[in-house]
Amino acid sequence: MAPKSIRVCLSPALLPYYELDDTVAVVIDIFRATSSICYGLANGARAIIPVAEVEECLAYRDNGYLLAAERNGEVVAGFDFGNSPFAYTADKVDGKTIVLTTTNGTRAIQWCAGATAVVAGSFLNISALSDWLRTQNHHILLVCAGWKNQFSLEDTVFAGALVARLRAEGIELDDAAHAAESLYLEAQGDLETYLNKASHSKRMQRLHITADISFCLQQDIVSAIPVMNGPELVRLACL
Template identity: 35%
Template structure:
């Protein structure tokens, strides 16, 4: 089984994904939101790259809610921003969520030609590792990154997934992927590893410290959001 980690949303555009699984990670905070929303009863999530397409699609659905951010902040007129703590059962159970974010939804849109696409974060990393072990297909882990640049929060999560898989089976990986696997093995405390990183520090500076504490929790649910034909649902 070969595993490759990509650093940002743009890096997958020219990647050959035929016969492969893809895992998209945007820990802070899009994929953490998706996992939380599905866990709390959202019917479906529809990811979009731009704001106008999101609004248009939601306007055609009588059971839809708008969710999204730019620069970490809620988009004017939307029902939700990008805080997973806002996606509680009372507000979203049975609803369709139309979502656009700066990096995570764009990463999903950029992936084409794969066999399966799974959504991951620290919240469900063991569940995702286990389904990849079950499939045993070559896998590309796409870190959404921040504004098309490497982001440590996503990369560490990707390394943790690779680390879990490599403890069960022999994998093939390039040096960049191996380096993140080693980093994951040495990171006993996620917060200590991320506390000075760019995106973590930015979200803290604009008041989302509670989101950060939530998003760095490991394995608090078994939900595996699965993207197919423009829709994200729970695989189980």
């Protein structure tokens, strides 16, 4: 059955104002956390444990985990890697459990606790995710991770892409969902050019990691849908 409503939360700071009961929360951090999470699980990672703080990540050291930490777009010194999708290839992550902390995305995932289900979305898995969401008889809340609780263009454009795919007769959209869809429809002809003006795109350009931008804007290169299972993100069993 179709979901009852689609809402877009434009910043994690707004999450306290949303009901999470009977809701599938889709966390979106396109540049780069949820893209890398999708890619890592598709490449055979056993699980990814999202934590909010660097210190939480360090607590897993010496227990056989890979530790990944990113702050302000850069790898935190002393960690195995950060949140670049190029670090989540099969030769590095297959069979491994990764503990991940990022500036925005992992916090947003944790703050969605209480939802019926919490999944991660990206352009990399957009069709598989959309197909699965259509089967859910729950409200859908698209949670944009943003940048330090501020609005983020790339996350909102992706939310709009999901709205465009999921909207159907009888599904209610909130105002933010309408706005996100309008942004996506403006951007869809050339996502990379459109998103070059995004603040985080410019930040990544200054860090010379523009290859990550191009990678994260690829569509449908994986079918894995990450879902929270206890403290871990694992691959949704139905796919």
